[in-house]
Amino acid sequence: MLVDRMLRAARLEPALYNEVEADRNATAEALTVVVLVALAGGIGTAIGTLFRGHPAAALGGLIFGIAAALIGWIIWSYVTYLVGTTMFGGTATPGQMLRCIGFAQSPRVLDILGFIPCFGGLIRLVVAIWALVAGIIAVREALDFSTGQAILTAIIGFIAMIIIYAIIALIVTIFGIGLSALF
Numbered sequence: 001m002l003v004d005r006m007l008r009a010a011r012l013e014p015a016l017y018n019e020v021e022a023d024r025n026a027t028a029e030a031l032t033v034v035v036l037v038a039l040a041g042g043i044g045t046a047i048g049t050l051f052r053g054h055p056a057a058a059l060g061g062l063i064f065g066i067a068a069a070l071i072g073w074i075i076w077s078y079v080t081y082l083v084g085t086t087m088f089g090g091t092a093t094p095g096q097m098l099r100c101i102g103f104a105q106s107p108r109v110l111d112i113l114g115f116i117p118c119f120g121g122l123i124r125l126v127v128a129i130w131a132l133v134a135g136i137i138a139v140r141e142a143l144d145f146s147t148g149q150a151i152l153t154a155i156i157g158f159i160a161m162i163i164i165y166a167i168i169a170l171i172v173t174i175f176g177i178g179l180s181a182l183f
Contacts, residue, residue, distance in 0.1 A: 045064065100139070
């Protein structure tokens with residue numbers, strides 16, 4: 001059931017987002033999707049770090065990937081909920097947004113391929129755009145409003161998530177530099 005829902009989310013099926021929006025039991029599944037995505041991205045980052053000859057930083061890459069995905073999911077969900085309901089009059093609950101945005105992350109399991117030399121960055125970019133499009137569909141279906149409103153709402157939420165990712169990356173970099181000075 002979970003894999004089927006992830007595939008449907010990745011195929012950008014609006015019916016899937018309506019289904020998980022209405023299914024309160026799908027919150028745990030959405031969390032599972034985000035954790036799987038986080039592990040995939042973290043593993044891809046860790047492998048890339050190992051290939052670059054930084055084995056000590058590989059664990060940091062894995063931890064960063066997991067933390068960033070979980071925090072990003074929560075932030076993107078709540079920001080889109082707030083923007084969509086207050087600015088555009090959408091109708092949803094925070095739980096509905098968490099479920100829909102969580103499943104919209106499904107394409108990001110391909111982030112595990114981000115370690116591939118020369119193509120890893122391109123793969124991650126394409127996957128990020130794919131997840132953004134899935135997020136727009138998820139927002140539109142969860143908040144029950146137009147695609148234009150969903151685009152604005154999703155982009156504002158996505159920008160907030162990227163800012164948080166950058167802050168986490170900065171903290172990890174500073175912490176990583178501090179650890180490397182000790183050894």
